Amino acid sequence: MSIEQPAAFRPRVITDVLRPSSVGEVVDVVRSGRSLHPFSKGHNWGLGSGLPVHDGAVVLDLSGLDRVRALDVDRGYAVIEPGVTQGALAESLRGKPRIFNLTTSSMHTSVIGNALERGFGVHRSRTEDLVGLEVVLADGTVEHVGWWPGTSATPRPHGLGPSLTHLFTQSAFGVVTAAVVRLLPRPEEVRVLPFTFAGDDLADAVDALREWTAQRLIPPTTKLYNPVAAQFDGYLAHVCLSGAGEVVEALSSVLRGAAADSPLVEGPAVDAAVLGTYAGDPDPADTWFVRRTRGCPADRLDAEVGMLMFLPVVPFSGAALAVTEKLIRDCCATTPAVTVNVHDFDTVDHVIALAFPAHDAGAVTEARAALGRMREAFAAQGFPAHRLDVDRPGEPTGLQARIGLALDPDGVFAPSRYSAGRYSAG
Ligand SMILES: Cc1cc2nc3c(=O)[nH]c(=O)nc-3n(C[C@H](O)[C@H](O)[C@H](O)COP(=O)(O)OP(=O)(O)OC[C@H]3O[C@@H](n4cnc5c(N)ncnc54)[C@H](O)[C@@H]3O)c2cc1C
Structure with a gap:
């Protein structure tokens, strides 16, 4: 076996x-x-x-x-x-x-x-x-x-x-x-508000999200996707509001007002697959997951798609994310999919996913080298990984x-x- x-x-x-x-x-x-x-x-x-x-x-x-x-x-x-x-x-x-x-x-x-x-x-x-x-x-x-x-x-x-x-x-x-x-x-209600912004506005947008989190306008659960992860022409933030319908409605309205003073612009509505995950709904078709693996189902992932993940923890600040964005650009020949998960008022993680055809030896070598460069560059900034892989x-x-x-x-x-x-x- x-x-x-x-x-x-x-x-x-x-x-x-x-x-x-x-x-x-x-x-x-x-x-x-x-x-x-x-x-x-x-x-x-x-x-x-x-x-x-x-x-x-x-x-x-x-x-x-x-x-x-x-x-x-x-x-x-x-x-x-x-x-x-x-x-x-x-x-x-x-x-x-x-x-x-x-x-x-x-x-x-x-x-x-x-x-x-x-x-x-x-x-x-x-x-x-x-x-x-x-x-x-x-x-x-x-x-x-x-x-x-x-x-x-x-x-x-x-x-x-x-x-x-x-x-x-x-x-x-x-x-x-x-x-x-x-x-x-x-x-009673689960609502995911999507906000978008351009790469040049990354630091200001992150600082706005941090302020909303610090002031408890939003829970510390926001997810931020770079354009590759979002499969969208711009960065995407998913802000989840849940609870009594009146509270969700009132907070949505406050956030729309607050967004007007920031680079955050309301983006395309999330679909049932994304909303269902926040609502705790089962999805036997794995819709959101398969979308993010660009069509590869779970049972074929390792056989068809090679993947290396690097998960550093980083301060929740616009300045820190501007640094990590540059480090990723400097270390990787092609921009990987990056998801940023808010952990609490002060901390986010990054899930940096290097994906490549599983049987392309050159791509495997390049992904390993990019991961090595990122580990060194992030460690030098005090941003270590919080989950480790078998080779490191x-x-x-x-x-x-x-x-x-x-x-x-x-x-x-x-x-x-x-x-x-x-x-x-x-
Ligand atoms: C597109 C995509 C999206 C993802 N999204 C997320 C996400 O949102 N959040 C997230 O956390 N991860 C995410 N992942 C990463 C990963 O798929 C998940 O973390 C997944 O839950 C881990 O696999 P598993 O549940 O089968 O755990 P396993 O592989 O079974 O376990 C993980 C480790 O825990 C230990 N362990 C497990 N079970 C036992 C046991 N019974 N006794 C002792 N030790 C044990 C072992 O060290 C094992 O290696 C994502 C991956 C992809 C490709």
Whole structure:
């Protein structure tokens, strides 16, 4: 058995691919002591998809654990397994008074995989959706961390005492076999206001969006697309307003007035695919995703389209975005698709996606070189990546290494993108 080897990365020697279908089977695999690389669906495109960092790992594909174990729309949580996709969770909430925070990736991606990677949904970071984890540790014990149904009447992400949930995000300290995720109240209305502006106005437009965010005219969820990502003749900002209809209407009117004093001009209305993602609607056709991959469906992405992603975190300011725009131009022969996600009042990330025909060796070489140049140039400005790929992993800090060694002294879990060296290496 094998897994897809995405063209953008060094091919890995995979010893075996195991596909358990129950927690008991996961425990048995962990107890066998082989060097394991777990993933949920393996759709981490641009960062290595399902590949481990080193050769010789056994890939543990958890997509067969795909039950929604519980759904409580009154208290606002779901208990799900790694194979539950965001499309499946959205489907199970159809017509109910709650929605889930969807990402703009494929409906076939895993809710747990994305949350463990600290991915971003359209309403907030997936880390904020996560309130509890069920984890199989290296010694084969099954532990529950964070909040679980039955412990208190409402989900409380940090529980009592040291909060352990995020020991297991961007980590290789265990295999996650289930999670509790929070559900958002279904808003009465969801409206996405599109604004456009010219490249020369980038800094002023970003400063206007920051001011609107700082003054709470808009939530810290705006997405900004460069013309390549927007597939439009100009930059595009999507500002989402949601809640009671009167509030959405009043804020829209305030924003239209505020835009008149800025370079932001109201753009073409968003269509049902974009709006549906914000509204938490399932889209079995993956419409928005396929549009952004220029027609390539999720199941053919790695085979047909090579992809490298660079995700630096950057201050939320016009001056900083003017710098990053120039760095991208200087480092890349062809302008890549860039999406800027607002994280909070002070911070945005960039998702810089270098896409190329998977079997064009020259294009692969050029994309890797451009990524290398961007990493150096962005690091020099203090703008490091917040998600790493398999060919450019990070090292654990001293304390992370000590915790890793205590939890997994025999190295049952293969080194990860966030701790490429063995914990004992230091
Ligand atoms: C067009 C496009 C749009 C995208 N939009 C977004 C977006 O809006 N937001 C976003 O965040 N990303 C986005 N992505 C990137 C990516 O597709 C998603 O982050 C996706 O959710 C990751 O794949 P996955 O869910 O299958 O996770 P996986 O690949 O299964 O998991 C990711 C990593 O988490 C760890 N892991 C996963 N499951 C387990 C487990 N059970 N136990 C222990 N460790 C585990 C592993 O290290 C694994 O490599 C986009 C990609 C594309 C191409």
